[in-house]
Amino acid sequence: MRLIARFAQEKEDFFEIITVYDENTIKERLSKDTPSLLSIAHAYPSAVWFERKIRDDFGIEILYSNDERPLVKHEHFPPNVFPMRKDFLNTVIEHEKVNELGIDENHGVVTDCAHPFHLESSQFQVFDKDETILHFEMMTFYKYRGIEKMLEGLTLEEARPIVERIAASSTIAYQTAFLDIELQSSKKTLPKKIKKRHMFLLELERTINHLTDLSVLCQLLNFEDGTAFFVKFVGEGREVMKKVTGHRFGFSSLLVDVKFLNMDDAYDFLLRLGKELIAFVAWVEKNDKILLETLLVGQISKSKAVDYGLVGIMARCSGIRLDRRDESDFHTKHDFHMSLEEGGDTFSRFNIRITEILTSLRMMRSLVSNDILTFYIGTPVDGEYYSYVESSAGELMMYISLKDGVIERFFVRDPSFLNAQALPSTIKNSEVSTLGLIIKSIPFNISAIDL
Template sequence: MRLIAKFAKDVENSFEIVTVFDTKTQKETIDKNTPIALSIAHKYPSALWYERKIFDDFGIVFTNSFDTRPLLHHERFPQDVHPLQKSFTAKTIEFTDFRPYKYKTVGGDGVFEVAVGPIHAGIIEPGHFQFSQDGERMLHLDIRHFYTHRGIEKMVQNKSLLDARAIVGRISGNESVAYQTAYMDIISQASNTALPVEIKSYHALLLEFERLIHHVSDIGFIPNDAGFSAALSFASKLAEDSRRIFKQLTGHRFGFDAVSFKIPNFNHQEFLNFLNELHKEIKWFETWIKGVPSLWDRFDTTGILTHTKAVKYDSVGVMARASGVALDRRDNDFYKQHGFKIALQTSGDVAARFSLRIMEIYNSIEMMKSLLQDIKPLHVKVPVKFNNGSYQTFIESSIGELFMSVDVSGGLIDRFFVRDPSHVNWQVVHAMMLKDIIADFPLINKSCDLSYAGNDL
């Protein structure tokens, strides 16, 4: 069984822990007076972050866990404050004295530590990496995130489903369309209205476009981290072209608020020309980059995520597929009729993730061309009435499988939970670099290109 997510809810007199597997969902009631539960992290290592998060959010203790360090709450966050309990309503917290965080490190003669972050050398999001080093060789990496934790789950609580749309669409800038599409599915489930196929196709087109832009910028940034900056110049030009077209299409360079109940009028022919042109440029790029042996010398066998580890840590998305795990939420009839073909690689190294992105760019272009034929300007009525209930959905974002679960009560959000693909994948990164030197880390990290904001919420 694959663990998809584990999260808790505050239901009047007790807590409820929901564990979502690919084949079943388990629910467990926890007494509020003795909030104790059993950990499943021994069997499912990726449960660790979920359980540590549940402790910080709700105060539920996992007694047999091998890691009970705080996750969201950093050095000065007040102890005994668990913000997702419904009784917690404060909008500010009082910082306490500094309590050092205990990094997991390797000891021994000559072994030293390298601390990186939260503020990094490039223009990227904040996160901390603690390396245990034997010279250049990485012995262990302890990743610590949640610097961009904004309390999204609390923020949208008690908002109407429609009011929270703008916030949900801005949780992670790189995956905005994926979040919006997932949320749109929740809205249509809760209002018991099926979206017409034209609108579904339009949303799918935007999602593929977002994936394409994400992959195109990555195929520039990955070689750049191996010191090959010409690729970045080339790919960042294509990414900028794409963003400009994305703005023409949606009115926004990142597609914020673009997933809605209407399809705007746009010139299909111009869009097709753009796709064809892009396809040609990527083709040229591929031939060129595959003929640079010094670059592949850095890519090949670097940062290997083995198939065994990928399965053990329930990895999803690009990282899983590059290690031969055939897991893609688009693997269904709707996408297949538009030409979806699952992209797979087996070596699990930087080269595999890089090549996989190129494969997915071609497939996205092909699907967008097909989806375009279903699309015409359309308006549907915005639903106003929402039924109480618990709704779940899955979307394949540009990083991987996104899971969203929303409980609606009286038309308002009672519990909003979203599990970004990055949240699962970050937990396996430490197992990918035991054969590499620290200078390879930026390259390995970029080849995964996980989100910090989506992970931190």
């Protein structure tokens, strides 16, 4: 079984732990008096972060855990405050001075800025000997905004603009998952024409994100022509997104009565990118610079990828057939074929992005439509709802529990949350000089992890 997510929620008389696997979902009830939970991290290594988060959020003790460090709470956060508990309603916390807490240095986080342009920021701790990385650690929740708590008590309509801003680069994927929950809760289904439009936008977002990643990888490889090539299409891609949704990232674009604004330019972009990308690949193949500098760099084996429950590109480049789009007839009818690589290294992650862009372009060409339809979502019914979307980084899972018409619990597991956990094993024994390249070859978004 593959672990998809593990999270907690507070009910009136007990805490509920929900563990979602690909085959089933298990719910456990814990007493509120002395809540403790048996760790599953020995069987599922990626459960560690989920369990550390449960402990920080709810104060639930994790038994037989192999990592006692806090994940969400930084060193200045008061230790006896559990922000996801229902009785915690404060909007202000008195933070403590770090040196007064007396936290063991090994349990704290290093203090320096989390800088988007920094590859070697304090979010990453690296220990090396003779330029070979011995140990790598990632520090999370620098950008902790308390989104889960923020959404509690809001209606779905009130929550929508916040959810779509959790992570700008994956906003279409977040909007798709959220809309799916809105539809489930109002027992409605989308007309095919609107579904096609949403699928088009999701593929456009995937294309732009892959192009962005490829441009950064080329930059780190000092491959200037490659950077210039990809960056040009990132700029054009954002303009196309603006033309078809009114926003360069696609904020508020799935409101179902929004029209396609200008599909002619989009079609021209798809044709040109496809044509030039094929020519680019043929040209690059003659130049083995990329191959030499990325082959076997940051390799992760298929068995490790399975252990960590990796998703998206990280799974597919290690030969694991995992893509939510593959399970949908609607996608396969529109020319979707899963891309697979076997190498599990940076070279595979470079290649698979190009293949996936070509697939997305092919799909988008069959999805372009100028139809305009209006659709209204009905009144939501209370209940628990799950949604899964294949974002550009991998499988996104969203859970919403509605009670009395408002959100009782919001949980989202971004693909980054799993993929980032594989970083230490992917990076171990690599040369320090390849660190940036490996990190940037792995699709993860810190905003989506930190929530």
